[in-house]
Each structure stands twice: as structure tokens, then as C-alpha cells.
Amino acid sequence: MRELQAEIITGVVRRLCVTANCVLPDDARKSISDSLEREQWPQAKKTLELIIENYTIAKKESLPICQDTGVTCVFIELGQDVHIIGNLNEAIHEGVRQGFREGYLRASLVADPLRRANTGDNTPAMIYYDIVPGEQCKITVAPKGFGSENKSRAAMLRPSDGLEGVKAFVLRTVEEAGPDPCPPIVVGVGIGGTLDKATLMAKKALMRDTGDTHPDPWYAALEDELLESINTLGIGPQGFGGRTTALAVKISAMATHIAGLPVAVNINCHVVRRASEEL
Secondary structure (H helix, E strand, O other): OEEEEHHHHHHHHHHHHHHHHHOOOHHHHHHHHHHHHHOOOHHHHHHHHHHHHHHHHHHHHOOOOOOOOOEEEEEEEEEOOEEEEOOHHHHHHHHHHHHHHHOOOOOOOEOOOOOOOEOOOOOOOEEEEEEEOOOOEEEEEEEEOHHHHOOOEEEEEOHHHHHHHHHHHHHHHHHHHOOOOOOOEEEEEEEEEOHHHHHHHHHHHOOOOOOOOOOOHHHHHHHHHHHHHHOOOOOOHHHOOOOOOEEEEEEEEEEEOOOOEEEEEEEEOOOOOOEEEEO
């Protein structure tokens, strides 16, 4: 049994909050650069060039890539042989407090969804736990802006809707979102489970490398098909037209009930914010 002090996790979360908001991951930068090379519409090319200039300056100057520094989503993969000394949840929240204060990041959370008083420190974090084998603890901080979160959707389709129903729902969600989630976007899709499980799978799908390939060839082909269909919608970077509406489509699927077909779409903007560290 490995023991891990909770205050160590506070320090990691603090660092990751700043890194995730100021430094775009390598895979996302490559996807945007590759899209620029393929794009033919002049306004779309210019918009992608401005996006690249923005994230380059943000990294150099340690500034947020976007003013919406988001809800702080924290994914914890905790080894079953790790014993945390202290309050793990509070350690994570404290790391967010420190990271947003020291990084001069915008506090965007309200304590109550209806009475709307700002918490002032971007807490509480949205924490997701997975218990895994081993003695390691992997922490991923993924701030989620609400321009894209607001355009995410979930549906309980009929089993008879099948594959075509799922594809139609994904395309309709992206088309209705239009320019609002700041394209080019990354589209996370969760299929199966229950309503809540599908939405969680969709969000976790956004943690995948934008350039990776689904391990199941059937779903890999579906991801490619959906990406191609989305990029023919003509929305383009920031809604100015072109063939770069999405950088990637990422699907996660699991077993479900014979009577149901839950589907969720979680959209991420071109600011693919995530940073990880393993202890």
C-alpha cells in the first residue's frame, strides 16, 4: 500500500490549472496546423492563422488562451493500492483556488444555479474518479468553457433509431450549435449505458488525443465518417465558412439496456484545454 499526502495533490492541481489554461496540448496544435494546410477558403485560413497566433502568444506570455477559463473538470485515476492521507476532495478544490488566484484566471462559478452568487475562486471543481489497478495516481485538469458546454446535448433514442439515428443526432447537434462553440470544435460522443453514463463518456472522450485512432476499427471508421460529414456543413472556423468546422470526433461506447439507446454529444471549442501529471 502506497501512502500519498493530499497536499501533494493540491500542488499538482494548482500547476495544472495554469498549464491547461495557458498552453494548448501538442496534439491540438498539430490538428489546427494540419487543418490550416488543408483549408482552401481564404477567410477560414486567416481565422486559423489568428487562432495559431493567439495560442502562441498565450504560451510565450503565460496568459490564458481564452478569457473563459471554464469550470475546472478534474479527472482522477486512482490506483486501488494508494492510500490518500488527508481529504482528497478538499485538496483538489484548494489546488483550484490556488491555481486560479496565482494564475490570474477568471473565476466563473456561481454557488447556486438560480441565485447566481459567484464563489470568487472558481470552486468547486467538478471531480471524476476512476479506481484502477496499481499504486499510481494520474490527475488530469480539463477546464471547460461554457460557450461549448452550452451547446452539448443528450438524448434517449429508440433502439430502432439505430446507427442512422445516432449519426443524425450528432450532426443535428453540431449544426444547431453553429458558430457559438467557437469552432473548429472537438466532438465527444457517448453511446450506451444510461443517460448519465452516456454524458460522462462523451466528456471523457474529449480527453483523447485529437490525432489518435479508436482501437475498434468499426468505431474508428464511424469517427472518420462523422468528422467528414461535420466538415461539409460549411460552418468553418469561428463560423466564417470553410471545411474546418471540427478537428476531431471521439466516440466512447458501452453496453446498454435492450429498450434504450442513450446518446450524448459534448462539444469542446478549439481551445482543447487539458493537462495531466502522474504521481
